[in-house]
Amino acid sequence: MSSIKIYVPRDSAALALGADEVAAAIATQARQRGLQIELVRNGSRGMFWLEPLVEVETPAGRMAYGPVQPDDVAGLFDAGLHTGGPHALSLGLTDNIDYLRRQERLTFARMGITDPVSLADYQAHEGYAGLRKALQLQPGEVVQQVLDSGLRGRGGAAFPAGIKWKTVAAAQLPQGERRAVPSRTAPPPEGDTAEGRGGEPFLQKYVVCNADEGDSGTFSDRMTMEGDPFMLIEGMTIAALATGATRGYIYVRSEYPHAIQTLNEAISNATAAGFLGDSVLGSGRAFHLEVRKGAGSYVCGEETAMLESIEGKRGVVRAKPPIPALKGLFGQPTVINNVITFASVPIILARGAAFYANYGVGRSKGTLPIQLAGNIKHGGLVEKAFGVTLRELMMDYGGGTASGRPIKAVQVGGPLGAYVPEAQWDLPMDYEGWAAVGATVGHGGIVVHDDTADLAKLARYAMEFCAVESCGKCTPCRIGSTRGVEVIDRITRGENRPQQVKLLRDLCDTMVNGSLCAMGGMTPFPVLSALNHYPQDFGLSNPDRKAA
Amino acid sequence: MTSKTAEAAQHTIRRVLDEKRHMPGALLPILHAIQDALGHVPAHAVAPIAEALNLSRAEVHGVITYYHHFRSESAKGPVVQVCRAEACQSMGGEALWAHACGKAKGADVTLEPVYCLGLCATAPAMSIDDKPYARVGATKFDHLLAQLKEAA
Numbered sequence: 001m002s003s004i005k006i007y008v009p010r011d012s013a014a015l016a017l018g019a020d021e022v023a024a025a026i027a028t029q030a031r032q033r034g035l036q037i038e039l040v041r042n043g044s045r046g047m048f049w050l051e052p053l054v055e056v057e058t059p060a061g062r063m064a065y066g067p068v069q070p071d072d073v074a075g076l077f078d079a080g081l082h083t084g085g086p087h088a089l090s091l092g093l094t095d096n097i098d099y100l101r102r103q104e105r106l107t108f109a110r111m112g113i114t115d116p117v118s119l120a121d122y123q124a125h126e127g128y129a130g131l132r133k134a135l136q137l138q139p140g141e142v143v144q145q146v147l148d149s150g151l152r153g154r155g156g157a158a159f160p161a162g163i164k165w166k167t168v169a170a171a172q173l174p175q176g177e178r179r180a181v182p183s184r185t186a187p188p189p190e191g192d193t194a195e196g197r198g199g200e201p202f203l204q205k206y207v208v209c210n211a212d213e214g215d216s217g218t219f220s221d222r223m224t225m226e227g228d229p230f231m232l233i234e235g236m237t238i239a240a241l242a243t244g245a246t247r248g249y250i251y252v253r254s255e256y257p258h259a260i261q262t263l264n265e266a267i268s269n270a271t272a273a274g275f276l277g278d279s280v281l282g283s284g285r286a287f288h289l290e291v292r293k294g295a296g297s298y299v300c301g302e303e304t305a306m307l308e309s310i311e312g313k314r315g316v317v318r319a320k321p322p323i324p325a326l327k328g329l330f331g332q333p334t335v336i337n338n339v340i341t342f343a344s345v346p347i348i349l350a351r352g353a354a355f356y357a358n359y360g361v362g363r364s365k366g367t368l369p370i371q372l373a374g375n376i377k378h379g380g381l382v383e384k385a386f387g388v389t390l391r392e393l394m395m396d397y398g399g400g401t402a403s404g405r406p407i408k409a410v411q412v413g414g415p416l417g418a419y420v421p422e423a424q425w426d427l428p429m430d431y432e433g434w435a436a437v438g439a440t441v442g443h444g445g446i447v448v449h450d451d452t453a454d455l456a457k458l459a460r461y462a463m464e465f466c467a468v469e470s471c472g473k474c475t476p477c478r479i480g481s482t483r484g485v486e487v488i489d490r491i492t493r494g495e496n497r498p499q500q501v502k503l504l505r506d507l508c509d510t511m512v513n514g515s516l517c518a519m520g521g522m523t524p525f526p527v528l529s530a531l532n533h534y535p536q537d538f539g540l541s542n543p544d545r546k547a548a
Numbered sequence: 549m550t551s552k553t554a555e556a557a558q559h560t561i562r563r564v565l566d567e568k569r570h571m572p573g574a575l576l577p578i579l580h581a582i583q584d585a586l587g588h589v590p591a592h593a594v595a596p597i598a599e600a601l602n603l604s605r606a607e608v609h610g611v612i613t614y615y616h617h618f619r620s621e622s623a624k625g626p627v628v629q630v631c632r633a634e635a636c637q638s639m640g641g642e643a644l645w646a647h648a649c650g651k652a653k654g655a656d657v658t659l660e661p662v663y664c665l666g667l668c669a670t671a672p673a674m675s676i677d678d679k680p681y682a683r684v685g686a687t688k689f690d691h692l693l694a695q696l697k698e699a700a
Contacts, residue, residue: 012667017682214664215664218664254580256666258680293577314610314615372669373635374634374635447668465663
């Protein structure tokens with residue numbers, strides 16, 4: 001008798017809802033009933049209201065059951081779980097679930113389907129097709145593919161990935177520059193390049209993945225690292241081949257222990273199979289990849305602070321220029337992209353730039369894995385082409401609030417993103433179109449609040465968070481955030497309100513224009529949008545949009 | 549600390565330094581390894597780390613105190629982290645935090661705020677020694693705390 005394949009996710013959101021206990025109960029029940037099963041710990045499909053989501057392979061396809069608790073398992077087996085039998089928790093064929101069927105999953109095509117650390121599974125689902133294609137091309141042609149795809153940085157800044165790669169690929173040692181004496185922080189890695197010894201010029205390019213996903217309401221990076229890590233590894237390897245980098249780092253926040261563990265497992269499997277190492281797939285070109293663990297600093301998600309942290313220093317922001325593409329990690333040319341940016345690259349190479357660029361609107365090409373979070377009924381991961389609206393996402397996919405109350409506010413793009421009022425919910429998602437109305441796409445995180453939310457409190461929280469997490473290098477952020485908390489307190493207490501509102505706007509102006517990075521430069525976005533769209537929460541009777 | 553455990557700690561620090569001092573940007577990996585082994589980064593680790601990496605003690609101390617993750621004293625009991633970020637706030641995270649603060653007093657746990665565990669679609673979220681928990685209300689919190697007491 002061949003064994004029955006049963007899937008129970010290992011994604012941390014599923015674990016947080018009891019997936020390990022469910023998996024253990026399934027194993028016990030199967031043993032007691034003398035059934036031979038193969039338990040696969042897959043990634044999550046991204047429908048978190050149904051987690052733990054158990055799937056069973058049947059001749060008709062994978063059947064889903066959820067949300068399953070350990071106590072349900074015996075009943076599920078009684079109902080014939082192992083043959084896809086009907087049960088109160090039965091959701092039918094997974095592929096037919098509306099939430100999934102209506103998505104355009106390009107990057108997340110394998111998510112929840114494969115065993116995250118199985119190379120065989122990965123390759124059976126188009127994995128490493130992109131890298132194999134890249135190995136047939138010249139590095140310049142690979143960069144051109146990424147340029148033509150229109151892929152922009154998915155971390156928030158939306159800078160064209162191809163331009164960054166081109167800059168790193170073209171980076172040369174300045175005329176006459178000699179290699180610096182190996183510094184205590186940057187010993188030239190052993191055996192990397194033949195040149196660069198004995199005072200000769202030394203150029204070591206790096207590929208660094210920013211996996212410091214600290215924004216509340218975002219979890220697509222975490223899902224990628226836990227549910228399909230080879231996709232990230234493949235994207236980084238392609239970036240290395242395209243730019244001439246031989247070393248890479250993935251900087252993961254310490255709050256993501258499961259992601260770190262899964263990545264390390266995947267890197268070790270990829271290295272053992274020759275996808276990483278001294279000669280990637282026998283090409284003679286090296287790429288070594290390593291995970292670096294952060295230490296609980298939000299601002300290390302800013303790329304230059306992250307570089308400092310990898311170098312072993314305090315995560316303090318660097319002034320730009322020089323840009324990291326020319327002087328990045330250890331002062332060397334460095335490609336820095338976010339997890340989803342790298343993860344989008346394999347399919348671009350495998351299917352061609354035109355395929356990817358065919359999705360999206362305007363200058364926002366391709367798809368975005370959007371995260372529905374907060375007070376929402378059907379929270380999860382929705383990958384759609386640009387052009388989708390907030391209302392579609394929150395209502396058609398999200399099903400409104402979890403509390404059943406009306407939506408009052410929605411924050412898009414993380415703690416530094418604006419609160420978007422209902423008047424803008426029908427605007428197609430697009431970097432330029434949204435920027436024009438003061439909204440940010442950011443990392444695609446959407447946090448929904450119902451009508452019990454106090455926007456003055458949330459605005460105060462934004463300033464408070466900035467005060468806690470500011471690296472302290474620049475004054476507008478370090479001091480402005482603390483002053484911001486005080487001013488908002490005075491406004492809500494009703495102390496000299498009109499004057500304090502003017503002061504708050506002045507302060508925000510200083511922070512926006514005078515901060516070194518997005519931490520201080522964007523904290524005013526949630527604050528001002530709350531003030532502009534919800535003045536009543538600040539005790540302002542008249543809409544104060546044009547005040548002062 | 550008895551002299552025997554002090555000696556063991558010194559030995560651990562030596563071993564970590566020997567293993568990792570040649571890594572590029574070795575300081576954070578060294579601090580993580582020491583904290584993973586000893587539960588904290590003791591004050592007496594600063595000098596040997598500084599010496600091994602050719603840094604000043606002030607630089608090492610500055611890095612340890614900059615990052616929220618590193619602790620100079622071991623945590624008391626299990627570390628309970630409750631998320632206070634926006635997505636969890638939208639689902640009653642602040643009430644959970646207030647409840648947790650009340651309950652943690654007198655219990656043998658270390659309660660800390662955390663800003664996002666990436667469980668934002670199943671808020672409010674928390675973790676106990678890196679094990680994640682989602683949709684945590686006051687009842688579930690009390691249940692988890694009682695389990696910890698039982699296990700202790």
